[in-house]
Amino acid sequence: MHAIGIIPARFASTRLPGKPLVDLGGQSMIQRVIGQAQQSGLSRVVVATDDERILEHVLSIGGEAVLTSPNHPSGTDRVWDAYQQLDVQADCVINIQGDEPFIHPAQIDALIQLFTLAQPPQLATLVKPVLTDEELFSPHLPKVVLDTTGHALYFSRHPLPFQRQQPQPAWREHHRYLRHIGLYAYRPDVLAEITQLPPSPLELAESLEQLRWLEHGYRILTAETELETIGIDTPEDVERALRYLAQQS
Template structure:
C-alpha cells in the first residue's frame, strides 16, 4: 500500500501568529510535524503553505513543499489544490495531517491510511475513548458514534450518544465506554477530494460547524476506528506551545 501525506501549514493564526514557524527545541513546529509524518511509511510527505516565510523555511529541510492560495475557505479546499498541483491519480490515498501537531503519532497516520485502503469508502478517520467526563459536555471535544461495520453514523459537539438512564438519574454515573472523541486526521481517495468540494454545503455542518458532516449528509461513508496511539493535543495557543516544549525537554532529558 502506498499513500501520500499532505500537511497544510497556514501562516495566519488568530491565537498564535506565525504558528508553523514557532520554535520548538531548536526546530520550527512544521519540521517536527514533517519528521513525524515521514516515519509513517508514506511514499511522499508534502507541506502545503500559503506564505513565503513558511515556504522558505521548509525549503531548508525538504523540497516537498508547495505554495497554495490564501483564499481557501477550508483545509479540504487547500488539499484539492495540492492534488491538482501534484496531478495525483484519483485512487491515490491522501492523508491530511494538521500542521500544528508536533507530537503526531506516525502509527496513527499509517493506521488511517490502511483503514481506507481496506475499504471501498472514500474517506476514513480515527477516534479515541473519552476518559474525562467533562469532555462529554465540552463542545470543543467532538463526539462520534459508529456502526458495527466501522462506519461513522454522526459527529457532534453535543453529548452523543445520549445516556438516557444516567442523564435522568443523578445517582447513576455515565458509562464512559459508550463515548468516543473524534481525532482530526483524515484519509481520502484523491478523486473524492474534488467531489467533496463540489458538494453543496449541508445544514448539519453549518449547525455543528463540522465540515465532515457534509460527507454523511450527501450519503457517503466515512470509515472510523479507535486510534492505536492516544494522540497528544495540537498547538492552538502560546500555552499549548509551552506544554509541548516542556514535554519534549523532559523526554530528552
C-alpha cells in the same frame, strides 16, 4: 499502496499568528509534523501553504512544499489544491494537521491500512476512547457515534448519545464514548467531489466540516487509536508542548 500525506499550513491564525513557524525545542512546529509523518508508511509528505515564509522555511529544511491559494475555506480545499499541483496518482491522500507536532506515525499508518481493504473506503478518520468527563463535555473535542461496521453516523460537539435514564456524572459508566481525532484520509476521486459541495446545515450548526460529507451521503470509515496527541492553538499550548518535550529529554 501509494499514500501521499499533505499538511495544510496557514500563516494567519487568530490566536497564534505564524503558528507553523513557532519554535518547539529547536525545531519549528511544521518541521516536527513533517518529521513525524515521514516515519510512517507514506510515499511522500508535502506541505500545502498559502504563505511564502512557510514555503521557504520548509524548502530550507529539505522538505517539499507547494504554494496554494490564500482563499481556501478549509484544510480539505487546500489539500485538493496541492494534490492537483503534484500531478500524481495516489491510492489515498492523507490530510495531516499542521498543528499536531507530535502526531504518531502509527496513527497515519492506521488510516493507510484501511485503504488496503478489498473495498477501500471513500473517506477515513481516527477515533479515540473518551477517558474523562472533561473530554466528554468539552465542545472543543468533537465526539462521534459509529455504526456496527465502524462507519461514522454523526459527529457532534455535544456528547452523543444523550442518556435519558442516567445522570450525566454516570454517563461514561454506561456507554463507551468516542472522540474524533482530526486526521483525514480520502480516495482522490472522492476528495475532488467533496471540495465541490456547498456548506450544509449540519456543518454550519456544529462547525464541523465532516458533517457536510455525511449529509451528502458519503461514508467515513474509522480506525481507533489509543495514542494521544498535543494540538497547538494558543500560546498556552506552546508552553504545554515545551513541557512535554522537556519530559521526553
